[in-house]
Amino acid sequence: MTLASNSTSAATGTDSAPELNLRLTGQAVDKWFVTRYVLALAGLWTALLTPASVTLAIRVGQLNPEGKAGSLAVVASVGAFAALIANPVFGALSDHSTSRFGQRRPFIAGGFLLGALATIGIGFAPSIAFVAISWAAAQLAFNAAVAALIAVLPERVPARLRGRVAGFMGMVPQFGVVGGTFLIQFIGTAGVWMFFAPAVIGLVLVLPFVLTLRETPRSREQVGRLDWRVLAGALWINPLKHRDYALAWAGRFLAWIALYLLTTYKTYYLIDKLGYTTKNVASILFDAMLVLAVCVAISSVGSGWLSDRIGRRKPFVVAGSLLFTGGMLVVAFGTGIEHFLLGIAISGLAQGLYLGVDYALIADVLPDQNTAAAKGMGVFNLAGTIPQTLAPVLAPALLAIGAGGGRGNYTAMYLFAAVFALVSAAFIQLIRGVK
Template sequence: MHAQEQPASPAAVDENARVGWGFIALLAFAYTGTWLALLTPVLVSIALKVRQLAPETAASSLSLVLGLGAFFALVGNPLFGRLSDRTTSRFGMRRPWLIGGVICGALALLMIATATSIGMVLVGWCLSQLAFNAVLAAIIAVLPDHVPTEQRGTVAGVMGICLPLGQVSGTFLVQSVAGSTLLMFMVPASICVVLVLIFALSLRDRHLEPGKASPFGWRDAVAIYWVNPRQHPDFAWTWLSRLLLVLGTAFLNTYQPFYLIDKLGHPSEQIPKLIFQGILVQTVAIVAVSVLGGRLSDAVGRRKIFVVIGGVVYALGLWIIAAAPDYGTFLLGMTTTGIGHGVYFAVDLALVTDVLPNRWRDAAKDLGIFNVANALPQAIAPAVAPFILATTDGNYGWLFAIAGSVAMLASVTILPAKSVR
């Protein structure tokens, strides 16, 4: 394999040849597999494992596990992104992190599946977050590495359906093997390993010569987690918008099992099936609008209006769920959130690659900082939700109503970005 010639400037990345659908498909499968392994525990498996080990303190134990795990994701994604940008391995810049991360992540999920205490679940989940965020940092960096600007909306639209496809695939697999805790964790993990390895081995990876890696001192360590919002305001506004939208989704994803049990009155044994059905209708809606939204964004040369519409529709879906008197109305809300999610994420990833501070030299690091906006809500939601529930007598309707208001703000905070239309 020959090393790719490094461009003379960050803008030179846009001179890349258009990527084919074979490349896009392998990228999408790997991205879907990573979300399959990482989100299935968040949606179903960890909640059921925690309830099995500590039924009396399930809600607080779940908040502890997911909240601390999200902190490790918060730290890990920019760190591994920066390390990926400076990797001088003869195997490439991204490939070592793809392969090492996915193998370590699968082993960490095995630890959770066989855990005999909440402490073991906690340690296993923190290790899982570190490992899979190394994979995510490398995969996301492939977008500015290889995809020219005129294709980014289309490719981002395809990648926008990967997360929900991972969700629906994971919940389907879990409800299919609900009798085995081991299989609930390891079937998604095994599929992820296969898909990521296929992509990693087929990737024509970038190479960085050992002498060309930038120096790394304590100032650089601090910079891993910082992009100056005064120097790069559009990146900051885009980051904040994503943070607020994902915070709204984090409340929904984390507390769906307890919402269905405590508010709608369904028995625990039905929860995997009910969550699968909800994620399925949401995913159908996402797929229906996501790729179309990304291609339309490329065609008209606009990004912000799609982000605004997506945030508004997602908020509406959360408000429908908050007021739902039955499971049928809940499914209507999930469908509405799917439409909003599809429109928003089809374009948001393309938008952020357009406003990266240094698209070629620090792409993975800066995208790692952007991915903090995905990880931080997973810590905020479990920390804030118990307070909201305590002050509303355990009313999950209020919890999701507040989540909808937060998602609505995601539409507002993208408006000040000026360098993108």
């Protein structure tokens, strides 16, 4: 059953991006297109997030067991900086591509293959410096693929279907983390296989979409000139000119700072506040991440589907921010593991509500989606990337508020996280161009 409109009567000047691409390529967005697209996203996140969340730390520990914490911080920071630059810059390059293979396919395929080779190189790394270089290369390449793949949503998926597709997009990163964790438990952490296996699985999932995606080459007149000004502007979209886009960006930015304060410091919270040790914390962390993943999956897919049915985006994103505020309050004032797991569950449902719709919301207010979709989505992704770096910098100051006895004040930190989520809801509510 074809889900996209088959109408080709609209003039080029008034076509939406999905209508224009349907007319140019003849490829309708049906259930098989969506399935291949979601599987490609799952494959990409599996290949990227398995090392990011599991095997990179293991490899650093193998090479420098005494100074692993400091070495991992350096390696992760180098990778985060590479990701920060790569997503919008490669998005702009993709937007301006005149390749006969299309605008998106070369970046998806090339970015994935180079990223996979770079992560496999980490398995052979003889030093921490080599790990850092390989991880930076992996982040550059994988984020080139991410920028091109995410651009498919506003370019190809009709507005009436974006909620349910965005719902799956919100779920697949959790699939990558949890699936990667299970995979590493199965294959072990000895040798290069812990990097090779996720790359192979990712390739199997990405390949069907790349091979079947139809694109028509664009001329230089259609995509515009590519020069240093275009690349310099890849990191910037004028917030005054595009108010709704800026509000959506700011809302995600604050919500994701709150999220990373929770996920980055959950281990230390369990040890410092709830009395766990480095020897027994692993099992409860796995339980917590499983609870988080299940809750994200349930609410993400459900909210995306319901958003399409009722034709509204903002209520779901606002509800996600407000619910996350509640989850942070439970964690902030919790006194036992049951409160922690309850807070994690509430936060997972909130994250799913937010993720299930915010990609659809941003696609509805994306500037220049006919000509610069990858740049716009790349800049929007910075709202989730920058908090990964900012949260660890901000956290020590928040933990020091009223702290005593040599331990951080986790209540204060998570109260601030609740405030960030609450302000995020206020920003989303101010958006005018989307219901």
